Amino acid sequence: MSKHQLGEFEEIVMLTIGILNEEAYGLAIKKEIEERLKRSVSMGALHTALYRLEDKGFLTSELGEATKVRGGKPKRFFKVTISGQKELRQAMEDRQQLWRDIPSGVFELFPSGK
Amino acid sequence: MKTPPRLLLKLWQLCVPDIYRDDLEGDMLELYQERVLHQSLIKAQMLMLFDALSLLKLKAITSKISIEIQIMISNYIKTSSRALLKNPVTSSISIFGLALAIGCAITTFIWMDFQLHLDSFHPNVDRTYQVVSQVMEKDKLALHGPSPLPISQRLLEDQPEVKFAVRMQYEQANVRFDRNVFQERVLFADPSFMYAFEFPLQYGNRAALETRGNVMISEEMATKYFGEYDPMGKEMVLQFAQGTKQTFIVAGVFTERPLNASFAPSILLPLENYFDLQLQRDNDWSRFNSATFVVLEDTNPSALEETLASYAKIQNAANGELKVEGFELISLPELSHRSWEIHQPVSYGNSLDGVYGMPFVGTLLLIMACFNYVNVAVSTATRRLKEIAIRKVMGSARQGIILLFLVENFLVSMFSIILGVALCYYFFQPGFSAMAGIEIPFAFSSPQFAMYFFISIFLLTGIVSGAYPAFYISKFQPNAIIKGSVKFGSANLFSRVLLTLQLFIAFTSIIGSLIFTDNAMFIKELDWGYEPDNxxxxxxxxxxxxxxxxxxxxxxxxxxxxxxxxxxxxxxxxxxxxxxxxxxxxxxxxxxxxxxxxxxxxxxxxxxxxxxxxxxxxxxxxxxxxxxxxxxxxxxxxxxxxxxxxxxxxxxxxxxxxxxxxxxxxxxxxxxxxxxxxxxxxxxxxxxxxxxxxxxxxxxxxxxxxxxxxxxxxxxxxxxxFNRAYNNVDSNITLMMTIAVISIILSCLGLYGLLSFNIQKRFKEFGIRKALGADWQHIVKTIAKQYAPIILVSFLIGVPIATYFINGTGHSMFSITKPLNPWTVMLALTIIITSLAVTVFSQIYKATKVNPSEVLKSE
Incomplete structure (x- = not known):
């Protein structure tokens, strides 16, 4: 078990950054989450999460090119660091373990357990 | 590219944390454009505001304010919002009243700012002057816009500090292109017109006026004559009053008339053509042209005074019909405000009385709303005396208590300002623009002015109206409060004075508006003396x-x-x-x-x-x-x-x-x-x-x-x-009525807020009174004793003063005045008394319906 516990939203943000790969900047992340998970994400919430994750060292960011649509302002692209990736895997494994340990037949929807 | 309003952008920048400043702004701009495209402008702006506020927390986390202060402030914000939410009616009354007044204030100040910065898009605006002639009329010097023709040439020769001297001449002409024939007011001007005044160009260049056969037209004219076709190089035939016909080639098109232009050419021709028509020599001192403008190298026009005085003598020697006593240089920024005193002016605007009058009314309304707020804030604060005592006992310093109240006031002012800006943007501003008949942009002339304006409003509503409760209440000793020896609020002289003042303002403005409206209605119904129908x-x-x-x-x-x-x-x-x-x-x-x-x-x-x-x-x-x-x-x-x-x-x-x-x-x-x-x-x-x-x-x-x-x-x-004049009268009626309605609303809101609070506070008392056998008349009497004198005093002072004052100034607003109609005053009084009575009785009714067994049951 690691020291930090990833929050659900933090986990979603990091996974989305992974999906977007080279194109993971603020607005793209927001839109991707909103589209995939059908929930609205405020800029404040997203950037608070991004800031915290960067602070913990799970994300790095760098500024990209400026475009006209953006009033000459650059994009900030995020990447998941190695320790971030470890954290994600840890979170995934924890979940899988939990799933595996549910006795079969308890969830009617999933009669075979996993 | 769509950009959000400047004000909103400034607010955004205030809320955004430094670490993501640039890229967040980029994100926002990108998103804003999508939202404008797919949703609506209003929604995009609302969502942007929401986004900005959502970022405040991150800003607080990342900024370097020490954690203790953060905790303290957030605790204050929390207790303040609880206090506000505890009395939702009174707080929303305070906020709504303030917002209403702030909205009016913003509208009127934008208007003033707009009027004071007419023509400011010309880079030379501060160094441009019109040479206005002083002519003796019935033993009085009058100002005439037209000036002797040779004056510009002489000034250029005699005075090296004159950079440009531009002669302008307005004439009527029949203008034709193809089947489109209209009568237009055309402007002849020296080629330097294009450099003295920098009206923005869409097509063509500034040198176009140097060629005799060229004409430059406004965008409006281009659409009127050429529709969607490209006007450049087309031929327009102009027939002048003298009967001569002349063909001109379109060599320039101006962009849309700048909103703050006090004058702009629609059809502009080189001045030489005018001389051809008139067969005039341009050194004839007895001849006049519509206007002469000079642009100086520096801003000091006094160097020209002597030279101009000498020109007056030359002019008089020419023995023309009109003898000029002297000349005055009026600077371009001043010109439009003095148009009313100049015969045949070229630039039009409101007189300064009017320009400053509106913000004065706006400020008055704001002060009224502040009084409201102070009143309500003082009585709400009395409920929190115990909380203050406890805070003090627990070691809070007086400064802390003051800060607590100020934070609460700032919260209220912030909400009111936001709501006020929205009210202004969506209601007052468009309404006022429509009424004034000109499009006034929702912007201040400079960010500095906007900043000072909003800071002053914030300080006025936040500090000035919050200061009294904050400083006064924080002074109390905890033991006195807890012992119960502090009696405060209901019998407070201060809040009575404020309420009286406020009602006084309300009486004055309502009576004033009704007298004006009555006069305007009277004018509307006057007979023309004949039948103009059909x-x-x-x-x-x-x-x-x-x-x-x-x-x-x-x-x-x-x-x-x-x-x-x-x-x-x-x-x-x-x-x-x-x-x-x-x-x-x-x-x-x-x-x-x-x-x-x-x-x-x-x-x-x-x-x-x-x-x-x-x-x-x-x-x-x-x-x-x-x-x-x-x-x-x-x-x-x-x-x-x-x-x-x-x-x-x-x-x-x-x-x-x-x-x-x-x-x-x-x-x-x-x-x-x-x-x-x-x-x-x-x-x-x-x-x-x-x-x-x-x-x-x-x-x-x-x-x-x-x-x-x-x-x-x-x-x-x-x-x-007379439709334009009637529309003017209608606009005046609407304006006056709006002011009256807002001041009625404000005073009713104030009274309602104060009453509902004070009466609720006394529910127990009423309960006991009723339990001991008091009937409803008794309860009404108890409440009336407290408020009747206030209404009566403000009524007795306000009505005569308002009637006297407004009756006296009526002549300056209308040239036909009718004698004061007693029914008008009666109507004003009925309106205000009814609305006050409804407000009061809705509360008194609640008090009389108090059920002793309920209010006395539990603590």
Missing amino acids: VLAIKVNDQQQYDLLKEAALNNNAVISAVGAKGHVGIDNRFTVVNQLEDQIKTLAYDISPGYLETLKIPLLEGRYFEKNKSLEESKSMIVNRAFSDRMGWDSPIGKTLTFDGVDRTVVGLTENVHHTFFGYDEIRPMIFTASETPKYNYLILKTEQGNTVIVDGAMQEAFHQIAPDDPYSKYYQDEI
């Missing part, structure tokens, strides 16, 4: 056009009568001077065809109208109006003789007075009607069957184009000629 006046250029068009008109079944006139009542009023012995009488003269007076239904008092088919006889007759006869001192005018226009004439008829201008724009003038044998009519006047004027208009336009293809068809519906 009358169509068409301009004709010569007698042949008149005859042909009249024939066409008489063939139309819907035309009841067709008559002619040179000069036409209400549309073309021509003054002339009648010499009677030593006396000179300024008179309006109309040369009409028989039937004219009958067509307009101008009532005859004595004698007869002109008779048809007696042109020789009638050419020696005249009809005068009552004002003329009075001016001559005639008892019975019929049969009197008078020489007019070189002919001895006998007066055969006397008509009632008619209004040739809108009421108050000019007084009733003496009028003469003649019927010459060889007329030169310039108007064909048709009376049509009820409701058929528009159809006749269409038919006549068709006929006119056949008769005179080169001339513009211009017509007037007689009943619409």
